[in-house]
Amino acid sequence: MSGLGVASGRGAERDVSSALVSTVSNGPVGVWVIPVRDVIAKPVFYVIRRGLKQAEEAGAKAVVLDMNTPGGELGVTLEIMKALDKFSGDTLVYVNDEAISAGAIISSVADEIHFAPKGIIGAAAAVSGGGEDIAETMKQKINSYLAAKVLSFNEGKGYRAQVVKAMMNADYEFKIGDTVIKPKGELLTLTAVGAARTYGEPPVALLSAGTHESLEAMLTSKYGVNGYTLTRLEVTWSERLASGLTAAAPILMGLGLLAIFIEFKTPGFGVFGVAGGVLLALVFFGHYTAGLSGHLPALVFLLGVSLVAMEIFLFPGTIVPGVMGVALMLSALVWSMLDVWPDKMPRLDGDTLTMPLLNVALAVVVAVMTAVALGRFLPKGWFWDKMILKTAMGGDAGLPASGMGGSVGVDGRGSEGVDDLFGAVGVAVSVLRPMGEVEVSGRRYEARADLGALERGDAVRVVGRAGRTLIVTSEVK
Structure with a gap:
């Protein structure tokens, strides 16, 4: 011992x-x-x-x-x-x-x-x-x-x-x-x-x-x-798996939160949404199998995700659903690590909350550091352009091709005269939720919707730029 x-x-x-x-x-x-x-x-x-x-x-x-x-x-x-x-x-x-x-x-x-x-x-x-x-x-x-x-x-x-x-x-x-x-x-x-x-x-x-x-x-x-x-009581292999999952919970949570964040920044539902869902499902499964708080925290987490999605796609700029959603997601992760017994309120003191709060804080640190590492060390254009913008173009193969035959970055090749694009009017050639692609003056560019989401075919106006990406807003005709 x-x-x-x-x-x-x-x-x-x-x-x-x-x-x-x-x-x-x-x-x-x-x-x-x-x-x-x-x-x-x-x-x-x-x-x-x-x-x-x-x-x-x-x-x-x-x-x-x-x-x-x-x-x-x-x-x-x-x-x-x-x-x-x-x-x-x-x-x-x-x-x-x-x-x-x-x-x-x-x-x-x-x-x-x-x-x-x-x-x-x-x-x-x-x-x-x-x-x-x-x-x-x-x-x-x-x-x-x-x-x-x-x-x-x-x-x-x-x-x-x-x-x-x-x-x-x-x-x-x-x-x-x-x-x-x-x-x-x-x-x-x-x-x-x-x-x-x-x-x-x-x-x-x-x-x-x-x-x-x-x-x-x-x-x-x-x-x-x-x-x-x-x-x-039937004993299964899941208890041994739970031992490893609970030990790795901060890393799994951090990577899962990052994947969900990236999914929200890309149109459609793709590999990041699936990866984030699987990683966080492993976290909740590990805590459930370890005999902690049960399945309710996972339901609360999904409610939080739904509120964040409402903020982004249905009511952009309202802030309240997004803040409530993030609060519910983080609270659900803490809840999943509490030792909750049937018909008994858990003791919400330092001994009970310290480790769950530290694990969630560590998960946030993992998510931020991983995001910084991806942006700094991966080749420019390899990750975001190939992964996110390919997702943005999914299902749009039938669009007429522009003269460039594809999108360009505003600080990469084909960026000549990009400063003249401010105020220019174009059209969304993919869904922007909020990332996607627009066509302005006969050329395609990576773009991000300034507020909410834009549908394919919507008229847009360029209002700024962020690195390689144009920032656009809806142009009401």
Whole structure:
């Protein structure tokens, strides 16, 4: 395990004996089973968080972590503990067959820990990411923090806090009365039999709530033969993909926003619109699969895009739809990264908003820097002329050719006398939304509509220039 994070606990707020659901009056209990396999890392966290939220939305009264893990990252472990703490129903762990290291710490948060006959749990000392020992001072700090964190979750749960401390700290001697459960110098690891041993008066099991041949047998012993309905969460490849997508989210967002901006600056719908849509769809898909805010942010983002499109194509110059659209787009991107739970308002504080806001800010920086790089380092005319103006000419092959046989840039070849074009009247030979092409004095030029959009065949008047591009406005006849 490596890294460090922050989690919150219910501690003594939850009394296990009163929290467990009765099936006598309420009918069968809805139970969701979430598999916990392999090393505890981001993909496993995404599976657990997604399962908990879906179980919450479905009205499930209990979730079971079907646990078989050798351990994993400390930071992810703390995030899983925090997620389990947010679930409103009962949480159970079925050790099937290992809950080692991080698995043991995660299990300590559950209301009950059950075992398969060969289940083992323990050996939860902090180590480096590569499995090596860490410096003694750092180990003491981590152990002290984890012991306090585990205690906050487990006050009033018998010997559990002491058991987990003995699993983490080799220097801790664990005694119950005169019986030494674990001497100093070693870490505690328990079998199903050892976890079920009772101590004290009245007798209390060391850790186990029961040993069962199967998960179904555990549920039957707890809720009765017909006392529960079982739903198993299906784990797919998408969780691993989501891990990469969320890490690359600022870059994907930045490139997607830039592509959409370029699409708005070109007529028709082409490669930039498709590319921007795909990149941003990957962002929303990654956050959805990671168990964050769901699909609503994507709908809000599309609403924002629609408002921007209205500003450009239907109500140019009104400003309000465009500003609202951009605000909705950026807000949707932030929203997509919030950890939103069903029927609960997210905490809009610094801890919750800092990373989403930083990611969106970084995305804007990526978009601006990429745009600057494209304008500076690509050969003049290669990108904008070949990509944008070819799009502008799409579908216009049937137009009569001018003497030049194509468009010219106002500061490139064929620019003689271009300053005399100011005030000249011509015609749009392609759609300008806002980029396109016009014909003035028998020659074709790259052009941009000053306000809104111009249709092919509209009369235009030249009102200025911007680099290689004429700026034109509609000439009302």
